[in-house]
Amino acid sequence: MGQKIAVLDYGLGNLRSVSKAIEHVAPEAEVRVTDDHDWIRAADRVVFPGQGAARDCMAAIGEHHLNQAIREAVQSKPFLGICMGLQVLLDFSEENAGTELLGIVPGRVVRFADDMPGENELPLKIPHMGWSRVEQVQPHPLWEGIEDGSRFYFVHSYYVVPDEEEVVAGVTEYGVRFASALARENLFAVQFHPEKSADAGLRLLKNFVGWNP
Amino acid sequence: MGLAKRIIPCLDVDAGRVVKGVKFVEIRDAGDPVEIARRYNEEGADEITFLDITASSDERETMVHVVEQVASEVFIPLTVGGGIRKVEDVRRMLMAGADKVAINTAAVFNPEFVREAADRFGSQCIVVAIDAKRVSGEGEPLRWEIFTHGGRKPTGIDALEWARKMADYGAGEILLTSMDRDGTKIGFDNELNRAVAEAVPVPLIASGGVGNLQHLVEGITLGGADAVLAASIFHFGEYTIGEAKRYMAEHGIEVRL
Numbered sequence: 057m058g059q060k061i062a063v064l065d066y067g068l069g070n071l072r073s074v075s076k077a078i079e080h081v082a083p084e085a086e087v088r089v090t091d092d093h094d095w096i097r098a099a100d101r102v103v104f105p106g107q108g109a110a111r112d113c114m115a116a117i118g119e120h121h122l123n124q125a126i127r128e129a130v131q132s133k134p135f136l137g138i139c140m141g142l143q144v145l146l147d148f149s150e151e152n153a154g155t156e157l158l159g160i161v162p163g164r165v166v167r168f169a170d171d172m173p174g175e176n177e178l179p180l181k182i183p184h185m186g187w188s189r190v191e192q193v194q195p196h197p198l199w200e201g202i203e204d205g206s207r208f209y210f211v212h213s214y215y216v217v218p219d220e221e222e223v224v225a226g227v228t229e230y231g232v233r234f235a236s237a238l239a240r241e242n243l244f245a246v247q248f249h250p251e252k253s254a255d256a257g258l259r260l261l262k263n264f265v266g267w268n269p
Numbered sequence: 270m271g272l273a274k275r276i277i278p279c280l281d282v283d284a285g286r287v288v289k290g291v292k293f294v295e296i297r298d299a300g301d302p303v304e305i306a307r308r309y310n311e312e313g314a315d316e317i318t319f320l321d322i323t324a325s326s327d328e329r330e331t332m333v334h335v336v337e338q339v340a341s342e343v344f345i346p347l348t349v350g351g352g353i354r355k356v357e358d359v360r361r362m363l364m365a366g367a368d369k370v371a372i373n374t375a376a377v378f379n380p381e382f383v384r385e386a387a388d389r390f391g392s393q394c395i396v397v398a399i400d401a402k403r404v405s406g407e408g409e410p411l412r413w414e415i416f417t418h419g420g421r422k423p424t425g426i427d428a429l430e431w432a433r434k435m436a437d438y439g440a441g442e443i444l445l446t447s448m449d450r451d452g453t454k455i456g457f458d459n460e461l462n463r464a465v466a467e468a469v470p471v472p473l474i475a476s477g478g479v480g481n482l483q484h485l486v487e488g489i490t491l492g493g494a495d496a497v498l499a500a501s502i503f504h505f506g507e508y509t510i511g512e513a514k515r516y517m518a519e520h521g522i523e524v525r526l
Binding site: 072073076077079080107108109170174175176177178179181182183184185186187188207209211212229230251252253254257258 | 271272273274275310315340341342344345346364365366368390391392393394441442466467470471472473489490493495496525
């Protein structure tokens with residue numbers, strides 16, 4: 057019997073591309089974009105995507121009453137946060153003049169500095185948009201079959217700074233070295249978009265679908 | 270190790286079919302956007318841009334289906350431009366599976382639309398497409414103006430000021446086409462590219478004039494672009510995306526291989 061995978065729906069972000077990519081790597085699974093608490097509770101795994109601004113994202117989570125469902129899922133089943141779905145797990149973001157986040161992973165979210173030197177005599181562009189390498193700083197089942205230093209697709213202006221170094225699973229350099237993947241027990245969360253990262257991204261999603269922490 | 274410079278093939282779509290003849294030997298149906306997108310993905314394209322050139326509005330809906338189909342098979346960023354005039358158009362494309370929309374003429378007539386779309390969906394999915402033409406004469410300081418309707422209508426708006434304004438209004442990226450170079454195959458207008466790259470803090474996609482692989486390199490080294498967009502050199506099988514990337518890598522440009 058196929059497993060159930062819930063893609064959390066809170067009205068923001070490109071949820072379709074996330075669900076399509078998961079369906080592609082897990083054709084036997086039942087993938088549902090949903091904010092239904094019962095369905096999320098019954099799901100075998102939860103994917104938490106996200107885009108846009110921190111404050112809008114937190115407001116939308118509130119409006120869809122997903123706060124509790126997210127906390128339960130993080131504690132009980134394989135959970136994959138993507139992009140804003142990583143950032144809102146932390147305590148606090150600098151975005152929108154300061155935004156309180158879910159506080160599931162201790163730490164904060166900060167903006168790239170404006171004046172970081174880039175190439176061809178130009179400053180680094182913000183947002184960080186495009187394909188950057190992810191250094192696998194700790195072994196993890198979700199990295200299986202993905203070469204260390206593989207490139208993934210990123211689009212973001214803010215990055216996470218977790219308090220505890222040991223939760224960092226991947227590091228990327230863009231003016232600064234920042235945590236691009238976090239791992240803790242059954243939680244894995246990435247700043248990049250695996251659903252848009254061609255083969256490396258699909259492999260990570262496939263690893264997630266088969267992950268039994 | 271830094272960010273890879275992106276190579277973006279661009280496809281014109283008319284009523285759901287790719288036009289301007291794509292000639293790949295192994296392709297069964299050169300008009301099928303899904304098949305072509307799949308092929309570019311396999312070759313290592315970093316993104317794909319579809320430009321909807323459908324003239325009649327009742328056939329516009331077909332673009333939504335094209336995006337849906339491509340998005341369920343090709344897992345790299347997809348941008349859709351052409352006919353994006355209202356917030357509802359943006360939403361429809363994003364729901365269909367596009368990652369970004371390119372807004373061109375509508376931004377010129379109603380700049381607030383860019384702000385509204387960026388506020389609603391995030392800057393990461395709003396690309397502002399700018400068609401610029403050189404208007405300065407010989408010996409005068411360089412100056413470019415914005416043209417609309419495929420480069421036919423002048424607006425009198427200064428290209429650099431416009432690019433700055435659009436970034437300020439929330440554009441996450443600028444897609445800059447030189448109307449002087451588009452279709453010429455003599456290379457980008459890299460003075461234009463460089464001027465815009467220096468004027469805006471957001472990434473720049475250079476477009477218009479690519480005829481060989483050296484032109485792609487120059488767009489980045491001289492023009493300061495973050496990504497290069499090209500159509501015909503890839504469509505007619507002159508070069509594969511892989512060849513383009515290897516050439517760029519040999520010339521010291523970081524690419525995703």
